Amino acid sequence: MKVVVADRAGVCYGVRRALEIVESELRKGRKLATLGPLIHNPQAVKRLEERGVKVVQDIAELDDGAIVMPSHGVPKAIREAAERAGLQVVDATCPFVAKVHRVVRRLAEHGYEVVVIGDPGHSEVKGILSAAGENAVVVSSVQDVEGLDWTAKKVGIVCQTTQTPEHFGEIVGRIAARAAEVVAHNTICYATHDRQSAARSIAPKVDAMFVVGGRNSANTNRLAEICRECGVRTYHIETADEIDPEALRGCTVVGLTAGASTPDWVIEEVKSRLEAL
Ligand code: SF4
Structure with a gap:
């Protein structure tokens, strides 16, 4: 069985950059927290939590350390409140x-x-x-x-x-x-749009589509919807463990795509599992 990966799939530039910023702060041994989940992907957030990165909803939950501002940015007042509270502000706002x-x-x-x-x-x-x-x-x-x-x-x-x-x-x-x-000023970012076009172009040519990403990720849900609109059997999964081998029965080619907040390692695991099955 062949697995075709959409040529635009997975984390966008801004999310990749945010993940890299957090990595580099962790290497420096910083005590880190993120304001809300860093990305809409439960597996990536869990991995970060295991490495000590706390998720807070409010600046008041922190006494010290550094706070990472998310890729979609925050209101000025929140950043100022973090500075007033004596926290180090790590800016992961997408450029x-x-x-x-x-x-x-x-x-x-x-x-x-x-x-x-x-x-x-x-x-x-x-x-x-x-x-x-x-x-x-x-x-x-x-x-x-x-x-x-x-x-x-x-x-x-x-x-x-x-x-x-x-x-x-x-x-x-x-x-x-x-x-x-x-x-x-047209300030649209075409990352989401490009992932949708790439999914649309492979969906009609495969026996089933696997869309990987958080169930809380709006753009991943939309990708799954687009694949279904193309008339192909579509499975929205978060991890490789969710692949039902029965779904692959009789398939000779399956498609794989992922939302703009799905890290590479999650996509790789799904791809390897599909190939193994
Ligand atoms: S604007 Fe949003 S979707 Fe576009 S690259 Fe930045 S974080 Fe990703």
């Missing part, structure tokens, strides 16, 4: 997210009212918003846009890195139709 912070800061300085297209409850959006000044707003739908007054306004637009180009274009168009001036 693509950090760039969005710089863009909104510049827009606000030049008098634009900043609009962030995205999910208001997501911490990446909260981080961007905190860099954008008091007048910034979040919109997540066309209804949100219609409910605001854009007349005679100078608007600077960015988006959460995981938005789709179609949604971004539609919202920008709606605002541009009414505001006096619009500057739009």
Whole structure:
């Protein structure tokens, strides 16, 4: 049985970088904690916990040591609170997210009212918003846009890195139709999009697809959904142990893909198990 791995699968640049930063801090013997799970992958988080990396939900849970800020960034107030508490701040914010912070800061300085297209409850959006000044707003739908007054306004637009180009274009168009001036920065990161296209291109050619990644990972769930939409039998698994040998009966070729927060070693274990079976 042949195992075809999607040519874009597994951790994205920002998550890989965050994992490398934590590795390098551990090598220095630092006492480390992460604010929330470092990545949406229970196996990777467990491995880090076994090496002493604590997961905290609040800065107040820590008395000393270093705190790692996650790849999707945090609001300015959280970083400041960590510094005030005397913690060392290790910044693992993805450079693509950090760039969005710089863009909104510049827009606000030049008098634009900043609009962030995205999910208001997501911490990446909260981080961007905190860099954008008091007048910034979040919109997540066309209804949100219609409910605001854009007349005679100078608007600077960015988006959460995981938005789709179609949604971004539609919202920008709606605002541009009414505001006096619009500057739009496409701040989409194509990591998720590329993984989806790669999965779409192999799914119709295989007997079954295995999608590896945390059940708490939105982008992994979406990958599994896309494979199912292609009409192929799809299994969303977190580890190699979850492979049911019965699922492979009669298969001559299976596909393998993984979400943007699935580390290489988890993918390797699944691939080896599939080949062994
Ligand atoms: S998805 Fe993109 S923006 Fe988000 S962490 Fe990965 S590389 Fe960075």
